[in-house]
Amino acid sequence: MKQRRLKWIMLVFALSAIMTLGACKKKVAPPPPPPPPPAAAPTASLSASPNTVDKGGSTTLTWQTTNATDISIDGIGAVQPNGSQQVTPADSTTYHLTAKGPGGTQEATARVTVNAPAPPPAPQASATEEELFSQTVKDIFFEYDKFDIRPDQQAALQGDIDFLKQHPNVRFTVEGHCDERGSTEYNLALGDNRANGVKNALVQGGVSADRIKTISYGKEKPFCTQSTEECWQQNRRGHFVYQK
């Protein structure tokens, strides 16, 4: 098969060579080439969807061009004749597309409006502060039957003081809790001493006393109910509660 096709190609080649050579002899003058038709003018369109975004949001630029060889968008650079691209403008921007072709230059623009961040509504702000409070402020844990702040709690206390001084509008309650072993009435008094002990330490650290409420829960509202030292330690604490 291959060989037969080759033969055919050789034959066609030979025949055409003969014909061409023979034709050369005729020397007919070719007709003058027609004047090139005037090159078509390029077209271009550019759109942004959506054309309004919040700060930090992104939008998609879409463009179409015809009869253009050199297309560029300011700030993006050279692009394909048709395409789309996601952009995240920092501020309101007018995207400018230039399509150059043999037939001329066409421009297109698309405006993307970036909304300035609206001041978030008040409750949202305090929710954030509340989250920060619960993430940052650490409870103070106590030694058994004690209400003075033990050395290993000083770092947590200082962290609490720093946060509370940085957020001077935060108001909060310090709850005093005790483990289950003591007697009901004594534990309520002890829990009160713990809550006030934490309050006094905060005030000494520069937190305004009128931001701090205290309450004792004694052993009435335990965090954990097993009779183990680990659980008891969980229940011996000054617990911070954000005040809405």
Add this chain to the structure above:
Amino acid sequence: MKLSLSWIIAFFLPLSLPTSAQQDWIRTGTGLGVEKVRLAVPDFKASTQDPKSSELLKVFNDTLWNDLDNAGIFDMVSKSFYPLEVPGTTADVKFEAWSSPPPNASMLAFGNLGISGANVTVQGWLYDVKNVTSPQVLGKQYQDAATSDAVRTIAHKFADEIIFRLGGGIPGIAESKIYFVSSRSGHKEIWAMDYDGANQHALTHLGSISLSPRISPDGSRLAFSSLTKSSWEILMYSLDLDRMVTFPRFGGTNLSPAWSADGTKLAFSSSRSGDSEIYVMDSSGANLKRITSFKGPDVSPVWNRKTGAQIAWVSGRSGLPQIYTMEADGTNVQRLTDEGYAVSPAWSPNGQFLVFSWIRHYGPGAPGAQDIYIMDIVSKQWVQLTHDGGRNDFPSWSPDGRHIIFQSSRAGGDQIWTMLADGTNQKRLTTAGSNTQPNWSWK
């Protein structure tokens, strides 16, 4: 602790105190001092043919027996020793059958119960069966509505008459009440019950945490501590009006109210100054005065019920809580306990003794038992009353000084128990939910 004295608690419970250092149990002995009266109490008989009478008779007979048995001053003759024929009226009494063995009774309480229409009539007698010529010590007739509550009350009254006659003129306690905290509704509320555990009912419905009920000496008002919106406050409930009445609020943590014996003053713990201290005020809440001033928890005051001149309370000023006493103006502070964890003092009606809850060897790694102890406040000698495990706390004296009510976790959750003031005859009164902080009425 070596004890060689013999104490008499409230006149009639002779205590034999140990002389060895290891053993501090106390025991009552019938051979010490006064011998217990041997009392036979056959079931009362029906005097009318009414279908309801058997039900009411059972309530009456159970209540009467229980009251006399609880009194702690009788040697109750077992019913299996009784003659077949028991008397319903004075004419039926066969003296010889009761006074000789096997019953060998000294005293015989008997009578009858009849129903006519909506009313019940109970006749009861107390006979000295060894005094055939003039046997009657007591003869009583009671009339009331034919309900089991009314019949129970009649039985209490009759029992108290017998106890008064045979118990040295000290009124019985069968009509006294217990106030306590119960969580059975889902919240800690203040509840009341009869001294024998009958008729348990809620007084408050505050839906918060209410603690430390303390009944006024006249039985008209109940002071307690409750968690309000932002603090613990002393609240007041009127038993005359069956509702809460207004009482001043102080701010801070206000706990453990205590009535003076004359009912004109209340002592309590308040942290309104920033540190818990003992305050005294009029029972109206006016004329607040601080009487302690020392850093650390100060709580659970109780007045000397006899003199009204002293207050015992719990202070953490030296570390673990200890029992202290002071004059009612805050002077002359004395420490009574010298070790461990001592809380919940309660002064005996005669002013001589404190009962309190004590973990003598307390601390991490030393989970000592929490037991009820009694201490003579003059000599500071003490005796352990409970030995049965669990946490025993919040003792409170009966009006006659012969009984102590307390909370114990020995059977699992916290429940209310009674015992004689020497630690014997311990009985559980509550079962549903968690029941704590019992407070016995003053009469």
